[in-house]
Amino acid sequence: MSVFLAIVAIWLGLGLASVRPAIRLAIPAGLWAGVLLVQRFAPQSALAELAGDRRVWLAGGVFALMLAAYAWGLRRLRDAAAKEDGAPGTLGAAASPASDPAMLSDAELDRYARHIVLRELGGPGQQRLRRASVLVVGAGALGSPVALYLAAAGVGRITLADDDHVSLSNLQRQVIFDDADTGRPKVQAATARLHALNPHVQVTPLPRRITAGDADFVKEFDLVLDGTDSFDSRARINAACVAAGVPLVAGSIAQWEGQLTVWDPARGAPCMACLFPQPPAPGLAPSCAEAGVVGALPGVIGSMMALEAIKLIAGAGLDARGRMLIFDGLWGETRSIKIHRNADCPICGAGKGAP
Ligand SMILES: [Zn+2]
Incomplete structure (x- = not known):
């Protein structure tokens, strides 16, 4: 034991003396190998007696090797994360995560490791997610998976807009809420849940609806996600996003289809x-409350909305602009149809401002 402590003391001493990492590792490793050799070839010697059981030394070596591999992996992740355009490297104190808030901390590198190893995201993609600011409208069936996955993915600033309260009939599909949240304002309960999920992201509750006059407010965001459930609210959010020039990820669900x-x-x-210049005739597009919706369906569509947001922010893959994805949960079918701009559109085209 005392021999082991001596080696640890030497390792710590070399660290304090700012010796190069390779030498700092090589000296204790050499001492460790020396002890193993003495145990093997001179088991009766005083040093072997002092060092104790050979198996403990072997196990200690394997453990140290695993620690070193972990540290090496973490450094690789940090190097990958530092490759962001113009971002400082990891050399020098000024570039350390602790002193530069633009860098991902060790805890963040660990948390987002599965993103950072993805070729299409990597460190630069994770940095873009971290810098992004998104508005999630509707903290309901679609808003639940959207907000949970965006917070988990490390989207830096999430504003959650909804003026509703949690009711018992929400809990069949709105998985961001607990039974104990019943009666609470949705944005309040959801914000608490998102903070608990990922303390690195900033969540702002907005206990109100978004209207067509919110263009200046919407301009502050990189992206808006709409999970509301009525034509009117969707049309208002669309008008605000068009006026602000901000992309809008829109999902909708009814019964078994999304x-x-x-x-x-x-x-x-x-x-x-x-595509939808006029509201549907009364009764043609019943709400989820009237027509029903299967519990897992918003999980599918909301997760796909979060996926679209991650791709749009990070610039990865092909997003759903100009395409509508249609998912039929009852028959397990997915289709994608091309959709086009209408030159006479009353919101974004020549028909703008027409009564
Ligand atoms: Zn349009």
Whole structure:
């Protein structure tokens, strides 16, 4: 034991003396190997007696090797994360995560490790997620998975807008809430849950609806996600996003079927009013309360909305601009149809401002 403590003391001493990492590792490793050799070839010697059981030394070596491999992996992740355009490298104190808030901390590197190893995301993608600010409208069936996955993924700033309270009939599908949340304002309960999930992201509760006049407010965000459940609220959010020039990830669900697209006329894709300029006739598009909705369906569509948001923010893959994805949960079928801008659209086209 005393021999082991001596080696640890030497390792710590070398660290304090700022010796190069390779030498700092090589000296204790050499001493460790020396002790093993003495135990093997001179088991009766005083040093072997002092060092104790050989198996303990072997196990200690394996453990140290695992620690070193972990530290090496963490350094690789940090190097990958530091490759962001113009970001400082990891050399020098000024570039250390502790002193530069733009760098991912060790805890964040560990948390987002499965993102950082993805070629399409990597360190730069994770940094973009961290810098992003998104508005999630509707903390309900779709808003639950959207907000949970965006917070878990490390989207830096999430504003959650909803003026509703949690009711018992929400809990069959709105998985962000607990039984104990019944009666609480949705944004309050959801914000607490998101903070508990990921303390590295900033969540702002907004206990109100988004209206067509919110363009200036919406402009502050990189992206809006709409999980509301009525034509009127969706049309208002679409109008605000078109006026602000901000892409809108929109999902909708009814019974067993869901749809998903990204409205973005500022970048060539249609807006909602290009396809649906008028509200449906009364009774043709019943709400979930009237028509029902299967509990896991918003999990599918909301997760796909979060996925679209991650791709849009990180610039990965092909997003759903100009396409509508349609998922039929009852028959297990998925389709994708092309959708186009309407030149006479009352919101984004020539029909703008027309009565
Ligand atoms: Zn339009």
